[in-house]
Amino acid sequence: MIPENKIDQAIRELFDGFSFPDRPEGLYDPLRYMIEIGGKRIRPKLCLTTYGLYKDDLGPEILGPASALEVCHCFTLIHDDIMDGSPLRRGEPTVWKKWSPDTAILSGDAMLIDSYKRVAMAPPGVLGDALNLFSTTAAEVCEGQQFDMDFENVVRVPMEDYMKMIGLKTGVLIACSAKMGALIGGASGKDCANLYKYGYNLGLAFQVADDYLDAYGDEKVFGKPIGGDIVHNKKCWLTTRALDKAPDPLKIEEVANMLVDTQEDKERKIAAMMAVYKELEVGRDAQEEICRLTDKAMEYAAKVCSGVRYEQLRRFADKLIGRTR
Amino acid sequence: MIPENKIDQAIRELFDGFSFPDRPEGLYDPLRYMIEIGGKRIRPKLCLTTYGLYKDDLGPEILGPASALEVCHCFTLIHDDIMDGSPLRRGEPTVWKKWSPDTAILSGDAMLIDSYKRVAMAPPGVLGDALNLFSTTAAEVCEGQQFDMDFENVVRVPMEDYMKMIGLKTGVLIACSAKMGALIGGASGKDCANLYKYGYNLGLAFQVADDYLDAYGDEKVFGKPIGGDIVHNKKCWLTTRALDKAPDPLKIEEVANMLVDTQEDKERKIAAMMAVYKELEVGRDAQEEICRLTDKAMEYAAKVCSGVRYEQLRRFADKLIGRTR
Numbered sequence: 329m330i331p332e333n334k335i336d337q338a339i340r341e342l343f344d345g346f347s348f349p350d351r352p353e354g355l356y357d358p359l360r361y362m363i364e365i366g367g368k369r370i371r372p373k374l375c376l377t378t379y380g381l382y383k384d385d386l387g388p389e390i391l392g393p394a395s396a397l398e399v400c401h402c403f404t405l406i407h408d409d410i411m412d413g414s415p416l417r418r419g420e421p422t423v424w425k426k427w428s429p430d431t432a433i434l435s436g437d438a439m440l441i442d443s444y445k446r447v448a449m450a451p452p453g454v455l456g457d458a459l460n461l462f463s464t465t466a467a468e469v470c471e472g473q474q475f476d477m478d479f480e481n482v483v484r485v486p487m488e489d490y491m492k493m494i495g496l497k498t499g500v501l502i503a504c505s506a507k508m509g510a511l512i513g514g515a516s517g518k519d520c521a522n523l524y525k526y527g528y529n530l531g532l533a534f535q536v537a538d539d540y541l542d543a544y545g546d547e548k549v550f551g552k553p554i555g556g557d558i559v560h561n562k563k564c565w566l567t568t569r570a571l572d573k574a575p576d577p578l579k580i581e582e583v584a585n586m587l588v589d590t591q592e593d594k595e596r597k598i599a600a601m602m603a604v605y606k607e608l609e610v611g612r613d614a615q616e617e618i619c620r621l622t623d624k625a626m627e628y629a630a631k632v633c634s635g636v637r638y639e640q641l642r643r644f645a646d647k648l649i650g651r652t653r
Numbered sequence: 654m655i656p657e658n659k660i661d662q663a664i665r666e667l668f669d670g671f672s673f674p675d676r677p678e679g680l681y682d683p684l685r686y687m688i689e690i691g692g693k694r695i696r697p698k699l700c701l702t703t704y705g706l707y708k709d710d711l712g713p714e715i716l717g718p719a720s721a722l723e724v725c726h727c728f729t730l731i732h733d734d735i736m737d738g739s740p741l742r743r744g745e746p747t748v749w750k751k752w753s754p755d756t757a758i759l760s761g762d763a764m765l766i767d768s769y770k771r772v773a774m775a776p777p778g779v780l781g782d783a784l785n786l787f788s789t790t791a792a793e794v795c796e797g798q799q800f801d802m803d804f805e806n807v808v809r810v811p812m813e814d815y816m817k818m819i820g821l822k823t824g825v826l827i828a829c830s831a832k833m834g835a836l837i838g839g840a841s842g843k844d845c846a847n848l849y850k851y852g853y854n855l856g857l858a859f860q861v862a863d864d865y866l867d868a869y870g871d872e873k874v875f876g877k878p879i880g881g882d883i884v885h886n887k888k889c890w891l892t893t894r895a896l897d898k899a900p901d902p903l904k905i906e907e908v909a910n911m912l913v914d915t916q917e918d919k920e921r922k923i924a925a926m927m928a929v930y931k932e933l934e935v936g937r938d939a940q941e942e943i944c945r946l947t948d949k950a951m952e953y954a955a956k957v958c959s960g961v962r963y964e965q966l967r968r969f970a971d972k973l974i975g976r977t978r
Contacts, residue, residue, distance in 0.1 A: 351796075352796055352800055352803060355796055355799040407758055410755075411759065430802065433735060434732070434736065434798055434799055437761075438796075441788055441792045445789075448781060455781055456773060459780075459784065467763060470759055470766065471674075475677055477679070
């Protein structure tokens with residue numbers, strides 16, 4: 329087993345000493361930038377945590393694939409930010425905004441390829457499985473982004489479809505992280521499958537929590553302006569739930585379509601939608617859903633381990649979702 | 654050994670029966686489209702050809718990686734066409750033009766990921782090497798595209814830098830195709846290295862020939878309008894060479910900067926540049942360079958094999974470059 333402080337230290341060393349080729353600068357500078365502006369390194373941390381359920385030491389055969397998960401996540405952010413037209417990421421200008429859309433396309437490509445170089449460091453005996461897991465996951469993340477874009481043209485998305493979309497866009501990469509560590513650690517197929525489901529449900533809980541915080545969070549802690557989803561009329565768990573349970577869904581659609589030309593418009597729209605949420609108690613529903621999904625994740629964890637190992641998975645979940653629980 | 658007609662048949666079967674997932678359609682329709690609008694399948698053909706130097710039968714362990722090379726090539730085309738703003742590819746609308754830039758970004762990503770799924774079909778014993786070869790190559794192709802874009806802001810590119818750029822953009826993937834077949838066929842490290850150089854020089858010859866045909870080709874055979882590089886002031890082998898040997902390079906830059914608002918402007922510009930080429934005899938230089946590079950490729954081929962095997966590599970080179978020789 330590998331204790332949390334040792335994992336945290338390994339993650340720090342890994343990303344402090346991260347390197348990409350020097351030239352051409354126009355291609356690799358954005359990669360350095362994306363890693364440097366930070367992030368919580370959730371995915372590599374989870375990967376090292378599940379690896380540590382089976383092994384006692386960290387080497388390149390796990391640190392390589394663990395870092396691949398973060399690099400792949402950054403690749404999806406670079407390209408998603410172009411498609412979504414997002415100017416800011418973690419409080420800093422996005423790559424397409426800081427450089428150009430062309431640079432963001434090409435640097436994103438280079439980042440995806442770089443992530444595969446890191447997956448290739450997995451031990452030969454499990455390389456084929458690790459590679460297929462990684463590719464399947466990366467393809468699913470693209471599918472999730474496509475569904476997300478498709479939903480922009482749909483007025484009402486059923487909750488089932490919304491959960492499937494966030495499962496692809498957020499769930500599978502966290503699930504893959506949990507399974508990757510176990511796979512390389514030498515876990516059984518059964519353990520791998522259960523840890524995948526642990527990660528998947530945790531990923532869903534994480535996204536629902538993110539949606540919740542977009543409306544109910546503290547701007548300083550959350551890191552971006554509150555109400556962004558409402559202002560931009562973006563599909564999220566709260567509106568999906570509200571449309572599901574509202575006696576008069578047309579009223580919600582009316583609020584969603586309110587124009588936001590001025591700062592006052594924005595504030596009025598946020599206030600109107602928050603009133604809808606309050607009336608329908610969807611904030612409480614979201615909190616319940618987050619708990620339900622986290623509990624489900626822990627049920628799968630319990631199938632894999634107990635005692636100190638189970639507690640480590642419990643603490644990982646608490647830290648990840650802790651912001652709202 | 655595997656005869657050419659058997660390779661051609663395998664290639665036909667491979668791409669006629671090509672399949673991608675059905676949903677989301679918005680993501681995978683462009684992938685089908687890119688494969689269906691064709692291409693000469695040079696890269697998978699070369700891969701099967703070098704494989705056939707060592708083996709007598711084709712199975713999924715080589716057909717998967719061979720198809721990966723074509724899929725990866727298509728991925729680079731989809732993204733390059735966005736960056737270059739090209740409306741047409743093989744006489745058909747490009748993906749970003751037919752769908753949208755966002756779709757082209759995401760479908761290109763899915764195509765790159767799909768190519769890795771195909772590389773993963775390589776035999777376990779060489780999977781690590783095949784994967785590293787493929788990733789290194791894909792990264793180099795991105796570097797080549799970056800240098801190509803960087804060159805747009807440079808008035809005079811030295812021939813050495815131009816050759817390095819087309820080496821990355823075109824040479825390495827053809828080199829990788831030749832080496833991949835050998836590697837999976839069980840060739841020695843020395844054979845793999847020589848076949849890589851065979852492919853690399855062939856790739857350079859192919860690109861110089863493409864540049865030559867852009868000015869001197871037959872529009873019906875070439876598949877796109879003649880003089881495109883001249884009209885769009887795109888760096889190519891002919892202008893690079895002309896600037897290198899001209900007593901008065903400023904005169905060439907003047908022609909290169911001629912405006913092309915009307916069809917007459919275009920024709921006048923093409924005629925002016927063709928006159929420069931003629932005066933400096935750069936067309937003849939290009940033909941000599943193509944022969945020199947092809948001869949160099951065949952020298953590497955001669956280090957690997959002789960007799961019927963060598964002849965097969967010779968015929969592959971002739972067919973690829975044949976249009977100008």
